[in-house]
Every structure is written in C-alpha cells, then in structure tokens.
Amino acid sequence: MRISTAQMFNQNLTSVLDRQSSTNKILEQISSGKKVNTAGDDPVAAIGIDNLYQQNALADQFVKNIDYATGHLALSESKLGSAESVVSSTKDQVLRAINGTVTASERQTIADELKSSLEELLAIANSKDESGNYLFSGNETGTQPFAFDTAGNIVYSGDSGVRESVVASGVTVGTNTPGDSAFMNAPNAMGDFSVNYLPGQTGEFIVESAKLAPPAVHTPVAPESYTFNFTDNGVGGIQLEVFDSAATSQIIVPNFDPSSSVDFNGISVKLDGMAAAGDSFTMAPETEVSIFDTINQAIAVLEDPTKANTPQGNSELAQILDNIDSGRNRIDFDRGIAGNSLKSIESYRSTHADEKIVNSSALSMLEDLDFASAITEFEKQQVALNAVSSLFSRVGSTSLFDYL
Known part of the structure; x- marks a missing residue:
C-alpha cells in the first residue's frame, strides 16, 4: 500500500x-x-453533579424561608408573651376591686390602671415587623388590625389568614398569628351563653356555666335570649321560672336548689351561690369573647357607682375574671403554637444542613480533581x-x- x-x-x-x-x-x-467541567468530560457524572447542585440550591431556598419564618415567629411569640403579661396584670387589678373595702376613689384608680393596660394591649396587638407590616392582621398586612369604633369598642379589621412558608419538600409552616384568633376569639368561660346581671340583685350568686347539652334538642326562638326570674315559693324556698324572648315559659323549678343544674330546651345552666326572691338575670348566646371587650366591661363596672360593692357588681366582676382567664389562656395557646413552630423549623434547618454536607461530599467525589x-x-x-x-x-x- x-x-x-x-x-x-x-x-x-x-x-x-x-x-x-x-x-x-x-x-x-x-x-x-474540577475533573468534570463539561458534560463531555463525563456524561454520567455530569448528570449526578447537576442534580446535587439543584438539591443544594433547593436546600438554600428552604433555609432562607426558615430564616424569614424564624424572624416573624420569634417576634410574634415575644409580642404574645408581652400581651399575656398585660392581661395577667388586669386580673390582679380586678381582684383588688372585688375587695369590699375598696373606696370609690380607689375603684376609679383601678379603672384608670385598666385603661392604661388596655392601651398597652392595643399597642401590642397593632405591632409591626421590620418591614412595617402589621404582625396580627392576617393577610391584610397593610391594614391596622385593631382600633376603637364610634361606640368605644375595639374592632378587628384584619382577616383570619395565615401566611405560610415552605420549609421542606411538602412542608409548610404558618409564620403569623391572626389577631382575631389571639385577641378576639377566646372561648366564653361560661360556655355557650353570656349573662347580664340586673339591678336590684340581692342574692350572692354567679352563673358558673351555661351551655348547650347534647344530645338534647335545642330549638331557639329568635332573637334568642332567656330571662331567669326568682320568686318566693311560699314555703320558705325560692321558685325559678325561665322565659324565652317570646315570654314563653321554658321551665318552672318550684324549689330551686343551686346544687342542681337547670336544664331546658337543650341548655344546661349551673349556678354557684343562692339567688334571692326578686332576683333576675338574662342570658344570650355568646360562644367567644374578646379580651378587649372583657377589659372594657371591667372598666365600665368599676366606673358605675351603682354597682360598687353590690351583688350585681360582684357577680359581673366574677364573670369578667373568668373571661380574663379565658382570654389569657387563648393568647398563651397561640403563643404556644408560635413556639412549637419555631422548634419545628429549627429541626428542618438542621436537616437541610446535614443534607448539604452529604451532597457536598458526593459532589467532591464526582467533580473534585486529584x-x-x-x-x-x-x-x-x-x-x-x-x-x-x-x-x-x-x-x-x-x-x-x-x-x-
């Protein structure tokens, strides 16, 4: 050739x-x-390297989300802790007022202290984050959540939305506490109804509980309310008769015994203490109470001279104390949710750190040069x-x- x-x-x-x-x-x-700079150097290794870089990038994004969630949850948890302390102090103030030796000027001083506590609690509920967004307004972060209306009541202008952050594949964590949940929706301490104690009360009693009692059938007459009238039964005891809003008698208890519940129309009511002849109170549905309304009610009672050291005033303050406890417990509950979320996302942070270590080790084996x-x-x-x-x-x- x-x-x-x-x-x-x-x-x-x-x-x-x-x-x-x-x-x-x-x-x-x-x-x-690097021993693999292009896919042509080692096609199989290049695919593995690309997948590992994507996994690390995803882990980095999760960590950024965790940093965001941690900052907001920590701030919310701290503010809720402050709110809980303020509410606890209001209970101490109301307890002082129940003392029968408190003078009118002292009652007014306590009322003024409660007003200051209410303003402090309102300021906490309207707290903002580092970006100027409201912490407790749900998804309406640009709207101030709480303010006084024309009637002097504090109303909520946010929503119930929970903003979520993705902290791992398929895992989301709420990063905020809606204000209505923490401050407006505490369970009514009595159950499903609230009580209005009426002037002229002479018996030392409070309504301990008033709730629906399934499986009994409850058929309310709109507008639903009930009046409890106590009268002399003529034999040395007290008769109780309950009327609905249509003045229809619901039950008659000829010889009222406070140790037994009063059951009617699917409702069970329990009193603590003994009513006297001529006493009366009304009851209306209310399953949730606002801590702001509760404190406002305490202020109104303390500033009303006709209720000073009276059975009516003391009964109202006792009901208020129970609702203050309920409001504080609700704030503490939401604070616990924030704390648990913080603990949870820290574990995910550790998981992502470990994942990156493993991925980096695998990357080193695939692409690092000897x-x-x-x-x-x-x-x-x-x-x-x-x-x-x-x-x-x-x-x-x-x-x-x-x-x-």
Missing part, C-alpha cells in the same frame, strides 16, 4: 493536535480544580506532546534530496 506525503503529514498533524487537546484538558482541570494524579498525567502528556511534535518536525522537513 502506498502512503502519500499528504497522508503522512495529516496523520502526524492529527497526533500533535490530539496531544495538545489532552494537555489543554488537563491544564483546564488543574486550573478549575491534583497529584493530574500533575503526573500532565507531565506524561507533555512528554508525549514533545515527542510527537519533534517527530512531526523531523518528518515534515524530510526531502528526497537529503539522500542523493
């Missing part, structure tokens, strides 16, 4: 270029410190390149005239 000069030249040139390419590839690896082996290979390629270049130079300059 004949080998032409051009063919020999091309073969030698190809050999030189291949050696140069191999040398340049090793130089690129040494420069980057510099000792690479330098050795580079030197071998350099020797081969020099040899091929020298041979190509000698062959390329050979002529027939050199042998004549």
Whole structure:
C-alpha cells in the first residue's frame, strides 16, 4: 500500500493536535480544580453533579424561608408573651376591686390602671415587623388590625389568614398569628351563653356555666335570649321560672336548689351561690369573647357607682375574671403554637444542613480533581506532546534530496 506525503503529514498533524487537546484538558482541570467541567468530560457524572447542585440550591431556598419564618415567629411569640403579661396584670387589678373595702376613689384608680393596660394591649396587638407590616392582621398586612369604633369598642379589621412558608419538600409552616384568633376569639368561660346581671340583685350568686347539652334538642326562638326570674315559693324556698324572648315559659323549678343544674330546651345552666326572691338575670348566646371587650366591661363596672360593692357588681366582676382567664389562656395557646413552630423549623434547618454536607461530599467525589494524579498525567502528556511534535518536525522537513 502506498502512503502519500499528504497522508503522512495529516496523520502526524492529527497526533500533535490530539496531544495538545489532552494537555489543554488537563491544564483546564488543574486550573478549575474540577475533573468534570463539561458534560463531555463525563456524561454520567455530569448528570449526578447537576442534580446535587439543584438539591443544594433547593436546600438554600428552604433555609432562607426558615430564616424569614424564624424572624416573624420569634417576634410574634415575644409580642404574645408581652400581651399575656398585660392581661395577667388586669386580673390582679380586678381582684383588688372585688375587695369590699375598696373606696370609690380607689375603684376609679383601678379603672384608670385598666385603661392604661388596655392601651398597652392595643399597642401590642397593632405591632409591626421590620418591614412595617402589621404582625396580627392576617393577610391584610397593610391594614391596622385593631382600633376603637364610634361606640368605644375595639374592632378587628384584619382577616383570619395565615401566611405560610415552605420549609421542606411538602412542608409548610404558618409564620403569623391572626389577631382575631389571639385577641378576639377566646372561648366564653361560661360556655355557650353570656349573662347580664340586673339591678336590684340581692342574692350572692354567679352563673358558673351555661351551655348547650347534647344530645338534647335545642330549638331557639329568635332573637334568642332567656330571662331567669326568682320568686318566693311560699314555703320558705325560692321558685325559678325561665322565659324565652317570646315570654314563653321554658321551665318552672318550684324549689330551686343551686346544687342542681337547670336544664331546658337543650341548655344546661349551673349556678354557684343562692339567688334571692326578686332576683333576675338574662342570658344570650355568646360562644367567644374578646379580651378587649372583657377589659372594657371591667372598666365600665368599676366606673358605675351603682354597682360598687353590690351583688350585681360582684357577680359581673366574677364573670369578667373568668373571661380574663379565658382570654389569657387563648393568647398563651397561640403563643404556644408560635413556639412549637419555631422548634419545628429549627429541626428542618438542621436537616437541610446535614443534607448539604452529604451532597457536598458526593459532589467532591464526582467533580473534585486529584491534583497529584493530574500533575503526573500532565507531565506524561507533555512528554508525549514533545515527542510527537519533534517527530512531526523531523518528518515534515524530510526531502528526497537529503539522500542523493
């Protein structure tokens, strides 16, 4: 077979270029410190490397979400703790007022203290985060959640939305506490109804509980309210008769005994203490109470001179104390949710940190260069390149005239 000069030249040139390419590839690896710089270097490893980088990027995003959630939850938990302390102090103030030796000026002083506590609690409920958004307005972060209306009551202008942050694949955590949940929706301490004690009360009693009693059937008459009238039964005892809003008698208890509940129309009412003849109170549905309304009610009772040291006033204050406890417990409940969420997302932070360590180790195995082996290979390629270049130079300059 004949080998032409051009063919020999091309073969030698190809050999030189291949050696140069191999040398340049090793130089690129040494420069980057990576043995896989393109998919062409190792297609299988390149796929694994890309997947690991994506997993690390996702973990980094989860950590950013966790940082955001941690900041907001920690701030909410702190503010709710402050609110709980304020509410606890209002209970102490109301307890002082129940003392029968308190004078009118002292009652007014306590009422003024309660007003200051109410303003402090309102300021906490209207707290903002570092971005100027309201903490307790649900999804309406630009709307002030709580304010006085024209009637002097505190109303809620936010919503019940919970903003969620994705902290792991398929895992979301609420990053806020809606204000209505924490401050407006405490369970009524008595159950399903609230009581209005009426003037002229002489008996020392309070309604301990008033709730629906399933499976009994409850059929209310709108508007639903009930009046409890206590009268002398003529034999040394007290008769109780309950009327609905249509003045229809619901039950008659000829000889009322406060140790037994009063059951009618699917409702069970329990009194603590004994009513006297002529006493009366009304009852209407109310399953949730606002801590703001509760404190306002305490202020109104203390500022009303007709209720000072009276059975009616003391009964109202006792009901208020129970609802203050309920309001504080509700704030504490939501504070606990925030605390549990903080604890939960910290565990996810640790999980993502561990995941990145594992991924980084796998990445190192797939793409990091063994510099000792690479330098050795580079030197071998350099020797081969020099040899091929020298041979190509000698062959390329050979002529027939050199042998004549």
